[in-house]
Amino acid sequence: MANLVSGQAELLDGTKATTDEWVSAKHRAWVKGLPDVLVPTVIVEDGHRATTMLPFDKNKIYPYAYRHDPDRSISLTSSRIVPTALPSDRIAGLLDRLDVPRDRLMVALVAIYALLPGQLAHLRRTDLDRSKGQLRLRRPGRMDHVIYLDAFTLCLATAWELQRHRRWPDSSKPHLFVTRNTAADDSGPPISAGVVQLLFQRVGLPAGRLRVDRIVDEARHSADPVRLMELFGVSAHPEKKNDPIAS
Template identity: 45%
Template sequence: MIIPDLDSQVDVHEQAIDQRIQALPAGLAEDLHRWVRVLRGQGRRPHPARSFETIRKNLGYAYPVLQQWGSEHDSLREITPQHIESALSGLTGHQARGRLTALRSLFRALKQERLIFGDPIRGFALAAVVRLPTAIPTDRLRGLIDRASGPFAKLVVALVAVHGLGTREVAELRLADLDLAGGKLVVRRAGGRHIVHLDEITHRLTVAWLRERHRRWPATANPHLLVSQQTAHMDTKPPISRPVINGVFRPLSVGPAALRQDRILDEARYTADPVHLMRVFGISVTTAMNYIHAAHPERRSTLPR
């Protein structure tokens, strides 16, 4: 059996880096080889070495603009802040962040090695990327409760889909906080208590679950509304776990977080009041504004700040 000499093997990522750099004009290629040496800890100042895989990824983000610069410039010393601005324009999300990070690393390395005098990317920053909520397609929402298996699962789906409760809130609901006669359920939150007014469907599902709960565990001392085969008999009387709740949604092909997001977004379509969303769903003002912006994009400039 022949054991390969690992030290003599060329890293596939290193090989790919060399091939891409060699395809660029000589002036830029020389600058980029120096950048790679710096990232590998071989520059003027000692640095922890980056893996060739990481360097290859960074080069990939910057490569399209490096090709463009190579057709117009002999060296990266000619690059100005205007070139950087143009290189970042039109990009969003991880592509924008990836290119900014790669170019920042490149020019910092060249400045450290005294190959450039000024850093053209200094002071550049991307605005924080805010992911606005998006609605779940209607066909995926139809029949979710009907498709849920058993009284436990049906009630969990209703609490998330109809009332927008989070998985932790669902797990920590207390039996003592349920007022069936009044059609109310108290949700305990860090900022206080929120009252959920049970609609007809959720009320009916709650009654069905209570019957099932009493039938299966009539002597349980667990104070939580929702219990499982394990928690019903545990001396510590814990709430059900999040994996148990998540398991309810797995056959439905939609997660509880996405379902709750859709419910909040639906509410936001009927109101531009962030305080209302904060009160009903227990979310922060920033999150509430994100939902309102998503629901009313045409009113973004006129919404309260």
């Protein structure tokens, strides 16, 4: 940045105006001087996909990119953002009070990935891709948010899918979470907000409070706001009513 400023001072001598080309050239020179930043990148070796650490492509750093809304337009397809692992005793303390696989998975998604209660209710079975360890969150008017599930959460998801199939083998309800009443109505609404509220009352902590605690806990490990937005799908515009940090 110092090179860019000094170069601009040389040009701004009162006899010549700056141009887009000049700014771009100075910016490119500054970018080339930045140290390499290694990011996880998927490559193909001998027909097999593998993840390795490679330098981030500096050609993707250009002036117009700074004008983009980070939570709306930037997609870091080469970087897999995963949350800091929570202490196992903390998760166990929340789940020990629950014995239904559905409930255990719902609490884990809030405690680990800070999902909102409404997001839990509207998740669809097709949003969960266990083979890739991914869960897609649909966000009207915005890009879908993809979270990467850890092995523990994947085990909970598998347990719930197995129990659901055993109890309601003929149900084609599209929603991921169902109850005895909603499983029988394929075209009906998802589980109610009351079902979610009752679940977290049993845990002893409201879902909204648990979500906030999770984001704050992650912030203690990372002061990077972009990472928090990418990890939890938090908007860069907290004043938006449809995207609060907590419900």
